[in-house]
Structures are given as structure tokens and as C-alpha cells.
Amino acid sequence: MEILYLLLPLSLAIVALIGAMLWWAVFSGQYDDAEQAGLSILHDDDHTIS
Amino acid sequence: MKPRSSSSAQTATHPQTATHPQTANDSQTTAHAVGNQTVEKRRRGLVRLGLAWLAMMQVMMFALPGYLRHEAGGQDSLEVLDWAIFLMNWASLTLTIPVILYSAWPIWLGCARAWSTRRITMDVPVGISMLAAFIPSVMATFKGSGEVYFDSITMFVAFLLTARYVEQRASLVDAGALRQTSVLAAGVPSGLRVWAPANVASFSLPLMTQANRVATLFVLIQLAVAAVIGAVWWVIEPTQAWPVLVSLLVMSCPCALSLAAPVSLAALQMNLALGEPSTNEREALLARTLRITRQNLYGALAWHVLTMPLAAMGWVTPWLAALSMLLSSIAVLLNAWRLYRPRRVGLSRAVGVLRQKQHLQA
Numbered sequence: 001m002e003i004l005y006l007l008l009p010l011s012l013a014i015v016a017l018i019g020a021m022l023w024w025a026v027f028s029g030q031y032d033d034a035e036q037a038g039l040s041i042l043h044d045d046d047h048t049i050s
Numbered sequence: 051m052k053p054r055s056s057s058s059a060q061t062a063t064h065p066q067t068a069t070h071p072q073t074a075n076d077s078q079t080t081a082h083a084v085g086n087q088t089v090e091k092r093r094r095g096l097v098r099l100g101l102a103w104l105a106m107m108q109v110m111m112f113a114l115p116g117y118l119r120h121e122a123g124g125q126d127s128l129e130v131l132d133w134a135i136f137l138m139n140w141a142s143l144t145l146t147i148p149v150i151l152y153s154a155w156p157i158w159l160g161c162a163r164a165w166s167t168r169r170i171t172m173d174v175p176v177g178i179s180m181l182a183a184f185i186p187s188v189m190a191t192f193k194g195s196g197e198v199y200f201d202s203i204t205m206f207v208a209f210l211l212t213a214r215y216v217e218q219r220a221s222l223v224d225a226g227a228l229r230q231t232s233v234l235a236a237g238v239p240s241g242l243r244v245w246a247p248a249n250v251a252s253f254s255l256p257l258m259t260q261a262n263r264v265a266t267l268f269v270l271i272q273l274a275v276a277a278v279i280g281a282v283w284w285v286i287e288p289t290q291a292w293p294v295l296v297s298l299l300v301m302s303c304p305c306a307l308s309l310a311a312p313v314s315l316a317a318l319q320m321n322l323a324l325g326e327p328s329t330n331e332r333e334a335l336l337a338r339t340l341r342i343t344r345q346n347l348y349g350a351l352a353w354h355v356l357t358m359p360l361a362a363m364g365w366v367t368p369w370l371a372a373l374s375m376l377l378s379s380i381a382v383l384l385n386a387w388r389l390y391r392p393r394r395v396g397l398s399r400a401v402g403v404l405r406q407k408q409h410l411q412a
Contacts, residue, residue: 001130001133004137012145019105022101022104026096026100031093032089032093
């Protein structure tokens with residue numbers, strides 16, 4: 001069971017890492033507009049050169 | 051859809067240059083309209099929420115040995131288990147501290163505000179129950195024996211922030227919808243323009259006041275009841291007194307009650323802004339909103355009244371109380387959702403965009 005001395009700090013480190021990633025993702029604006037990306041295909045410029 | 055088609059008339063003259071920037075313009079104007087501050091606020095709310103959920107899931111894993119302890123077999127395994135629980139408690143404490151300090155920060159601010167204005171709000175019972183659960187848990191962790199409630203605390207914060215985030219989003223959508231109404235009103239000859247802001251306010255204010263009054267009264271009663279029942283348990287069975295008190299305090303959080311009015315009104319305004327209801331439809335919509343708000347309000351109240359005796363009997367553990375709080379909030383949200391027809395709105399938007407494309411191609 002001494003493995004817990006390794007596993008517990010490791011799990012805390014991983015949680016901290018995931019937390020930091022979430023922080024970065026949110027504050028870089030990844031979740032600001034979830035709709036626009038889906039609609040962007042409709043806004044696509046598909047004019048052919050005439 | 052009106053502003054889009056008018057800008058598409060412009061783009062039709064310069065198709066190559068204007069079509070693409072238009073998308074960017076569109077999102078830019080909304081971003082500007084919503085305002086940087088609101089965006090920042092929402093992002094911070096999301097991070098607080100996400101971190102609370104993350105910590106909650108991890109702390110729940112750490113809490114497992116503590117729940118197994120009641121079923122532990124021989125003396126040997128109990129010793130090993132106690133050692134594991136001791137380590138896990140420290141790990142849980144490490145994760146709970148950021149939840150209490152960062153994720154729950156808005157709650158502490160709310161408590162400070164309630165203190166300075168001498169008006170009891172929802173944050174007060176939440177703050178009290180968090181402290182009531184946290185302080186004995188920290189003491190038990192240092193001592194190495196006794197119950198800890200870190201899982202209940204993190205769950206409570208995560209669920210509460212979820213309910214609040216949805217509420218905050220609903221009111222943002224609300225504000226966005228109103229703005230869109232004024233934009234639409236420029237081109238749409240409907241009564242909406244004159245009607246929307248003034249009448250919705252006169253309709254929603256008494257409803258909100260009523261909801262707030264019910265919630266305040268409710269909080270006061272629940273705090274008193276929790277104190278009395280805790281004292282009774284203290285006399286009869288001191289070991290059980292603290293978990294019962296924590297459960298009662300967690301349940302005293304009127305999250306569902308505080309959600310009841312705002313989400314219904316947000317759904318109403320969304321409907322008014324995006325559809326174009328006739329006078330009759332509008333009246334029916336208002337009546338439905340009123341009915342659904344009352345259902346939410348009294349349904350949440352009934353739920354509390356039903357579950358309180360169970361908690362008072364000691365049958366509801368603190369984490370179960372947190373779960374019950376989340377479930378009642380979700381029920382309120384789903385009920386209000388019946389007013390809102392996102393499918394129709396989403397479709398009409400997509401159709402608008404498609405029309406615009408056809409227009410461009412023609």
C-alpha cells in the first residue's frame with residue numbers, strides 16, 4: 001500500500017494540470033461562442049468566379 | 051433576421067469583398083454589445099464552476115475509503131484502511147481549499163454584502179453550511195480521526211455554481227434577447243418594439259419581488275429549524291448531531307427557489323424577442339409564464355418541506371442533501387424550459403442564413 005505515497009500526489013498533480021488546462025481554455029475564449037462555429041459553414045463564401 | 055438581410059443587400063453589390071467579413075462583423079458586434087466585462091464575468095464563472103466539478107469528482111474518489119470503513123472486516127484491514135483514510139483526507143483537504151477559496155468566492159462576497167446591508171440572502175445559509183462542514187472536517191483531518199465532509203462541500207459548491215451559472219446565462223440571454231428586439235424593431239413593424247421593455251419589466255418585477263420574499267422567509271425558517279433540530283440531536287445522540295445539522299443547512303439552500311422566477315422570465319423574453327407573437331399569443335404566453343413560475347416556486351417549496359423531515363430524522367447524509375439540491379434545481383430549469391422553444395428559434399436562424407445565401411446566389 002506504500003504505492004499511495006506516489007499515487008496520491010500524482011493524482012493531485014494531474015488534477016492541477018487539468019485545472020490549469022481548463023483555465024487556459026476558458027480564458028483564451030474557447031467557450032465564448034459555441035454556436036458560431038457550427039453556423040460558419042452556412043456563411044461560407046462559395047461564389048465561383050464568373 | 052432583418053438586419054442580416056439588409057446587410058446582405060449591401061453584400062450583393064460587392065459579393066467578393068463583403069460576404070466573408072460579414073460573419074466576422076456579426077460576431078464582433080455581438081461581442082461588443084455583450085461587453086468585455088460580461089464576457090470576463092462569464093469566463094470566470096465558468097472556470098469557477100469547472101474547477102469545482104473537477105475537485106468534486108476527485109474528492110469523491112478520495113472519500114470512498116471513508117465510506118468503506120463501516121463495512122471493514124478484521125483489525126488488520128481496519129488499520130490499513132484508517133491509514134489510507136488519513137492520507138486521503140489530506141489529499142481531499144488540499145483539493146477542497148481552492149474550491150472554498152476560489153470557486154466559492156462569489157458566495158463569500160454575497161455573505162459580506164448580506165452582512166453590510168443587513169439583509170439575509172441565499173448566500174448566508176450556503177456560507178454557514180460550508181463552514182459548518184469544513185471546520186470540523188479540517189479538525190478531523192489534523193486529528194486523524196472522525197468524519198470528514200469534503201466530498202459534500204465540493205459537491206455542494208459545484209452544484210450550487212451550476213445552478214447559478216445557468217441562471218446567470220439565462221439572464222444574459224435575456225439581455226441579449228432584449229437588445230436583439232430593439233435591433234429587430236428597427237425593421238419589423240410589430241407591436242413588440244413598444245411593448246417589450248416596459249411591459250416585461252412591469253410584469254416581471256412583482257413576480258421577482260414575490261419570489262425573493264418567499265425565499266428570504268424560507269431561509270430564515272430553515273436556519274431556525276436546523277438550529278433547533280441540531281440542538282435536539284445534540285441532546286439525544288451527540289455523534290449524529292453534526293452530520294444532521296450539515297445536511298439540514300445544505301438543504302436550506304433555496305437554490306431552486308431562487309431559480310424559479312429568473313429562468314421563467316428569461317424563457318419568456320427569449321420567446322417574445324425571437325418569435326413575433328400576436329396579442330392573443332402574448333397573453334397566453336404571459337399566463338403560462340405566471341403559471342410555470344408559481345409551479346416552480348411552490349414545487350421547490352414543497353420539495354423542501356418533504357425532504358426536511360427526512361433530514362431531521364438523520365436519514366439524509368450531507369452529500370445526499372447536496373444531490374437533492376441539484377435535482378430540485380434541475381427540475382425547476384426543465385419546467386421553465388417548456389416555455390422556451392429553442393428548436394424553433396435555432397431553425398428560423400438557420401433558415402434565415404440559408405435564405406441569405408440563396409439571395410446572394412440569385
